Amino acid sequence: MKECGTFSQNTSINNCYTVLYFLGESDGCEVYRIQNQALELKFLRLIKSELIDQIDLDRLQTDLNRISKFHHKNLVQCDPLQNFISQGVRYYYFLSDFISGETLSDLLIRRIRLNLYTTFDIILDVMMALKYLHDLPEQYIHGYVNPDNFYICYDDKKIKAYLFPIKISHYINGIKLSVQNKFDLSYMATDNLDGRKTVKGDIFSLMMVMYKCLTGVQAWIYDFDWQDSSVDFIKKQIEITRKVSAINHLSFYTTAVDEDFEKIVYKGLNQDYQNIVELSEALQHYAKDTFMIHRKSSNDAIEPVASIPKNTLVINKGLSAIAGMQVLKKQLQDDIISPLCEYSIYQHYRISPLNGILLYGAAGCGKTYIAQRIAEEINYHYIEVKPSDLASSYIHGTQEKIGRLFRQARENAPTLIFLDEVDAMLPKRDATNISHHYTAEVNEFLAQMTDCAEQNIFIIAATNRPEVIDNAILRTGRLDKLLYVPPPDFSTRQALLEMFLEGRPVDGFLDTYTLAFMTTGYVSSDLKFLVNEAAKLALKVQTVIRHEHFEEILKKYRPSISHEQITKYEKFRF
Ligand SMILES: Nc1ncnc2c1ncn2[C@@H]1O[C@H](COP(=O)(O)OP(=O)(O)OP(=O)(O)O)[C@@H](O)[C@H]1O
Ligand SMILES: [Mg+2]
CATH class of the missing domain: 1.10.510.10 (Transferase(Phosphotransferase) domain 1)
Incomplete structure (x- = not known):
């Protein structure tokens, strides 16, 4: 899949239209968002020049002429086929209504x-x-x-x-579908x-x-x-x-x-x-x-997101609120927190802070939670972005939105941008199942992310599908460090259980050491769930939370992630 079209941004097509964005290739055409002389936005579909010889231009022209006369409020209005010559090559194209969606x-x-x-x-x-x-x-x-x-x-x-x-x-003969x-x-x-x-x-x-x-x-x-x-x-x-x-x-x-x-x-x-x-x-x-x-x-309608969400953090405890995970916490402290928070000392040695990191690992192991705690720790202006906020709610305005996101980050710098579930925002550009629209977005992201540390912007991205992320994101100068968030080990499980049990009526004999043994294979979100379910059982019979409540619950619920899935992450190397 191409990253740029025949005509680059701001070039004039046929002396009538200015290219705003190349959106990608689709249906035998290069698709551009353009502006006409009346400053109206339109889509321009330029038939790929290598297909011109195979296309039935006469039939296409006749049909587009006919279609251009159709007018209905639920039909995309298309214009007749036009052509022009640029640098000795004849190009064919047609315009259609711009639809913001x-x-x-x-x-x-x-x-x-x-x-x-x-x-x-x-x-x-x-x-x-x-x-x-x-x-x-x-x-x-x-x-x-x-x-x-x-x-x-x-x-x-x-x-x-x-x-x-x-x-x-449909008008191209012999095209490989x-x-x-x-x-x-x-x-x-x-x-x-x-x-x-x-x-x-x-x-x-x-x-x-x-x-x-x-x-x-x-x-x-x-x-x-x-x-x-x-x-x-x-x-x-x-x-x-x-x-x-x-x-x-x-x-x-x-x-x-x-x-x-x-x-x-x-x-x-x-x-x-x-x-x-x-x-x-x-x-x-x-x-x-x-x-x-x-x-x-019905509150389930699709709500397009009009603006980029602001700070959504509520608690304020930083890294100390992360239970267990000592190795990861030390790494976060050394690689991220210290270079950002003790900037002048690090500068003295000419050690630049990282541009961004990727947290990856199985679902429910704490990636989102950890990213939010880092944000609290460094106390930067914080912008959290989920795919639903940005990825494609306004597909044809998404590039501007990405631009706006980074502008907002620069204006409020130092800023931490947290891209949660980044696999949906930055999918591999060569993946066959993604639409051409995403290519343009991924390009925009790449451009904006490059060396953004110089503008005091730090990026944390998180994913449980590292294998589908566009590789270009993972080079240095964009996301320069990849940190694996593993499932909780024994001591982390014990610390998590203690954290989740805190403030609840608990039997004095309940032993989190034994419980940590019994919950081998369960991830952090499972443990949170188990504690909650045990508490519900206790509430039902109006007693304190006891060991047997956990036994009963553990008989019912298996770990949400299999051993094979965990091994897959552990073996994963970019
Ligand atoms: N180290 C930890 N200390 C305290 N709580 C944790 C920790 N790790 C995970 N949790 C708890 O587990 C829950 C699930 O974690 P989180 O949502 O961050 O997982 P995730 O890795 O982002 O999963 P997904 O890939 O599905 O988005 C969090 O809400 C948090 O309460
Ligand atoms: Mg998450």
């Missing part, structure tokens, strides 16, 4: 699945766009209804969805896998998207390698799977739906609706009867 694919990567209300909002919007297309005097059938073509906008209070009307790679394009096939009706487009096929695809939104998985589970399999093989396997296995029950994945709702989805997947009106009536009828009245009380 993200694709449904990106949203699903971030959220896995959506609640019923959000799903309804998205599906109903796109359904209206499809109805418009199907009802045109000269009917237009989309043929590629899948989450990549849904744009989700958060500008208004209510979430709004748009359908992107065209698939460029990317994995992403192969996934498109899984949303197509079986009869349409050969390229035919039908109204019922669009309805089928819409129901597939609905199913995916609600469950996080597809209606059928396909068990083959999408990356290496040929398109013909994939089509065959899709056909066979759908023939021999039944749809997985929606209710297996979500309790939000009832039988009536399931019936609507299955009817759509069976292609039993004749047109969008029939489907729309069924859905609207269901929605009106069943949940529209309750939706105001």
Whole structure:
């Protein structure tokens, strides 16, 4: 995947448009965010020059001319195909509306699945766009209804969805389909896998998207390698799977739906609706009867995050609040705290503080907790960022947001930026399952993080998936030290148990030494949970917390992390 486009930032395209950002490659195009002479933001899709020879330009031009005349509030408005010559090369491109949001694919990567209300909002919007297309005097059938073509906008209070009307790679002969394009096939009706487009096929695809939104998985589970399999093989396997296995029950994945709702989805997947009106009536009828009245009380809607969160620390005890973990604490003190807090002494010896560190290790071992305690210890201005704050809530504004984050950090320096669950923010740029949008974000992060210590900014990142982080982040001058946060050893378990038991009514004979033995393999968050559960048992019978309460609880709950998983982290080397 390319990191920069043919045209760099601020260059003028065709003397009309200024490139603001290269967003990445998608669907046979380089995608740019540009500004036109009226200072309006637009997307510009530049057909990759190496594909020009294979593309059916006449057909694309005819279709885009036609599509440019479509106007619907839930359809992304596209302009006709244009071209220009730069340095002797002819380029082809078209503009489309700028939508401040993200694709449904990106949203699903971030959220896995959506609640019923959000799903309804998205599906109903796109359904209206499809109805418009199907009802045109000269009917237009989309043929590629899948989450990549849904744009989700958060500008208004209510979430709004748009359908992107065209698939460029469809016009390229002999193009080697990317994995992403192969996934498109899984949303197509079986009869349409050969390229035919039908109204019922669009309805089928819409129901597939609905199913995916609600469950996080597809209606059928396909068990083959999408990356290496040929398109013909994939089509065959899709056909066979759908023939021999039944749809997985929606209710297996979500309790939000009832039988009536399931019936609507299955009817759509069976292609039993004749047109969008029939489907729309069924859905609207269901929605009106069943949940529209309750939706105001739903607090599960997607809230785009408008600003970067501020200091969220509440306790103020620093490293001393970390139980056990003596080796790690000493390392933190020597490598981070002292160089930052005794800056002038270290400067005298010309020892610069680190730019940033990565804490990695299994879930529940205390990475987030430790990062927060470091923040207290060094007492810097503190900014904590989670993927949901930044990663892709405003995908097309995210680069600016990253810029804003670092500007805010500089203005308040010295600042500690804590990037929690950094794997979701800085995924490997060559990973096949990430959308092109992320590439631009990762680039922006890399640029901002480089040598930020010189501006008095210190970065702590944390992850339990170190293997998926972009390697460029981990070089010196960005995150220059990687610290493994191990599962608690014996003495740490004992210290943790004592810490979690503190202030509770405890039997004088309860021996944390023995308990630390009994809890071999349990991580810090497990111990917190065990203590809490033991306390609940004691409360039930109104006694102090006793050894037998722990025995009872330990019989019920196994450690949340397996020995194999721990070994995987221990063996992990960048
Ligand atoms: N050394 C410690 N001292 C005191 N409490 C700890 C320690 N380690 C972990 N904890 C407790 O365990 C809980 C879980 O830890 P934390 O959420 O930081 O884990 P994590 O490694 O960030 O997990 P994940 O990878 O799932 O985000 C914390 O809320 C904290 O209360
Ligand atoms: Mg964490």
